[in-house]
Amino acid sequence: MPRSNYDYPGYERSGTTYWTKTTILYAGVIGGALLWSLPFWWMLATSITANPSAASIKLLPSNPTLEHFQTLFRTQPIGKWFLNTIVFAGSVTAFNLVFDSLAGYALAKVDFVGREKFFLLFMSTMMIPAMVTLIPVYVFLAELGWVNTYQGLIAPMIANPIGIFLLRQHFKGMPSALGDAAKIDGCNELQTFYKVYLPLAKPALATLGIYTFIMTWNNFQWPLIISSSDQMYTLPVALFSVRNQFFTEWGLVMAAAAIIVMPVILVFLSAQRYFIRGMTLSGVKG
């Protein structure tokens, strides 16, 4: 952060210029922030207003009602959708943590033949747009009969070059002397990994875990392709289907949107640091 003018002599934190500048700055950033978060507020306000229309929705609804949420829970399998999404995001995260820490460790700390080539091979898959592989993967899973199943939903998401990259960098940053010491004390490669290095990687695992969980929770493209009945929908796909079903009943649609958005916002606000670190390290947005 560069020093501000007011750290220098000749500038006072008073006077018309100072107050004008400060007011403009604050008005700009606060106005922008309100504008940026207004859609969220509008979503919530619509979801608790009976018969919503732009004219009838107040910034603070006077007669809040939960009827849209009740209707949704009565007519739609919301519980199943939640379960599906949690199973999907939870298993993908668990698989990623295990597989990627194994590979990340091997690629960083184990010396074996062709290590750099394997690393390049894994990383080069980052260049492939998702749509290129999703079509053949769908055809392949259709052959296995995995369309509209949990395993079909989860399996293709386990291959994650970003997770490998992230954990490899982290393991590379740890001193090799730790592993050498453990080996002198009689640990084999696997013991060195899970007794010495893995406990040290907890922050990186937390980052990868939270990041993967939210990204998978939000994933729209793959669940849309692989699930064909509303019993297998994840929440984003369910929202799309609710919108297509009740396209004039915005109260219902916004209630469904709120159900999906709120958990993510809560997780984000409590684990913002991890999520942002995951994103800056991988450079990938949803």
Add this chain to the structure above:
Amino acid sequence: MAVDDKTDSVTVRQRISRLSESITNFGHADQNNLAGLLLLLPNFVVFSLFLLGPVLFALFLSTQNWNVFTSSGEWAWTTLFGVRLPIQNYVEVLTPWPWENNWASLRSPSYNLWWFALRNTIAYVIVVVPAQIVGAFFLALALDMRIRGKKPLRAAYFMPVMLTSAASGVIWRWLLANNGVVNEFLRPFGLANAWANDPGTALGSLMLIGLWGGIGFNMIFYLAGLQSIPEELYEAARIDGATGWQRIKEVTWPNLRNTHFFVIVLSIIGTFQVFGIALVFARGGPYHATTTTVVLIYQTAFENSNYGEGAAMAFILFAIVFVFSYYQYQLNQQNEVSY
């Protein structure tokens, strides 16, 4: 010859031990091939099945008229310059070439949907990427200053990034609906419009959603980049009499060279593959006004079950974004640190 026997048995034993070592260790002696390869195995399997194998399979699919019910395909032959090649899907996607009908396929979706979708996508990229970058830069500058409430402000701008594209699409569809809140504000000025149902404004609305959802993402990178500019440069500029604006122009902006590059590459890759918001906002319509390339690929392959043509389109998209994704790959490689 007893001595020779002795040495022989020693060499044999050594050879045997060296041989057994080389089965597990076929490099130099400190290598631990077995452990390394075993640790890599689970990922190697899933990568082969779901990323590397599928690329080859996609290449094969793009040469086929594939039937997913019988899971079999026929070669899609076509004759080009007198040579019989299995590239009929590619020809079908790309022809008529836009110059053959006086660029009409860029103005109307009725000639060739691929070129029209590509036009939509490129228009989206050209508007959204610079707007996101300039917006994110100034936002990061403002939020890097000594102001109160930095954390909630950053969170507010960042929150849309957390949203699934399905939710952004649906929320904005409601805000921009005929009886939605945006029109409610604009009506007194006579500017109310059916934003999503008017082919002339649907793509513009999509750009707005993209900007709303992307600015916070780029802001994070700029905030990180700003931390890396040494204070001395600003001091030197001050001593030379640079005003605030000049310091931004001559010190901050050029010193964020790497951040600019990184953010531009990432944004281009991301926006080129815009899918969720376009599909949810207006299902690619009205009159294909928001049909982007990925939406078109999705509809071709999964709604019309034309997997061969979908795969061909996906490969063309791959070729277009390859240059940028290669840069991203290179950039990620540069982040290497080793101790």
